[in-house]
Amino acid sequence: MDTDANGGDGGLEEFEVIPAVDVQDGEVVQLVQGERGTEKTYGDPVEAARRWIDAGAETLHLVDLDGAFEGERENADAIDAMIDAVDVPTQLGGGIRTAEGAVDLLERGVDRVILGTAAVEDPEIVAEISEAHPDSVVVSLDAKDGEVVVEGWTEGAGISPVEAAERYADLGxxxxxxxxxxxxxxxxxxxxxxxxxxxxxxxxxxxxSGGVATLADVRALADAGATAVVVGSALYEGNFTLEAAQNAAESVE
Known part of the structure; x- marks a missing residue:
């Protein structure tokens, strides 16, 4: 997402439905509860990215799943190919563990970097990157049983999502x-x-993000106050179209 998608108060102007392109071993996949071995594959990442843009996506959510698990960007070539192939803003997560690495990606053409484990282990990294590239850091708070989890959703961080959100908002x-x-x-x-x-x-x-299966789920998240929702499996499985999801969100008063 770029700054043009933001209102004056720093939030999205309207609710947005963002397709996910999660990449593992060079292919688009969706995992169940983030567990390896549960994946279902959906083909070539560039083809998937173009498909969602053709369907009306205004932002793409890109994830290097191998990077999330291993701590290093294992699918850099596939991610770079998608960035080169699309003309909409992108947000990228998975394996981004240093400020230098994040800045490199931002200068490479990614609009926002998503930090999970790195932000939990070193919260000041958020301020460091944001100072050089304002409005460029999305902090990923993944929660299991009410606790933030890291390292590919395998380790608890000992903090609640609310406590963490307050911390990272203050850091930019x-x-x-x-x-x-x-x-x-x-x-x-x-x-x-x-x-x-x-x-x-x-x-x-x-x-x-997480669990969206129906248009009612999209409406419920919009009604809960989210400014956007990332959708993966439901779109890939054809539960609904991207256009229908966006229309459903817009119906929420």
């Missing part, structure tokens, strides 16, 4: 990406209360 984060791991990838619906709590706890935008 542009947005919070909240993924509810308890419902992620299961296509069984969303849990709105954790999203609502985050929205009420921080003044920066909250992007929701």
């Amino acid at each position: 984060a542009a947005a919070i990406l909240f993924t509810n791991v308890d419902v992620e990838g299961q296509l069984e619906g969303v849990a709105t209360e954790p999203v609502r709590e985050l929205v009420e706890a921080t003044d920066i935008p909250v992007i929701a």
Whole structure:
């Protein structure tokens, strides 16, 4: 996402539905609750990115899943190919562990970097990157059983999402990406209360992710106050179209 997508208060002007392009071993995949071995593949990343743009996507959510697990960007070539192939803003996460690495990606053409483990281990990295590139850092708060988890959702960080969101807002984060791991990838619906709590706890935008299966889920997250939702499996499985999801969100008063 670039600054043109933001209103004067730093939030998105309107609710946005953002397709996810998660890459593992060079292919688009979706995992169930973030666990390796549960993946279902959906083909070439560039083809997927172009498909969502043709469908009307205004932003793409890119994730190097191998990077998230291993701590190094394992799918850099595939990510670079997508960045070169699309003309919409991108936000990228997975394996970004240093300020230098984040800045390199921003200068390479990524609009926003998503920091998870790096931000938990060294919160000041958010301020360092944001000072040089304002409005460029999205902090990923992935929660399992009410606790922030890191290292590819395998380790607890000992902090609640609300406590973490308050910390990163003060450090200059542009947005919070909240993924509810308890419902992620299961296509069984969303849990709105954790999203609502985050929205009420921080003044920066909250992007929701995890569990979206129906248009009602999209509407529920918009009603909970999220400024955007990242959708993966439901779009790839054809539960609904991107256009229908955006229309559903816009119907929320």
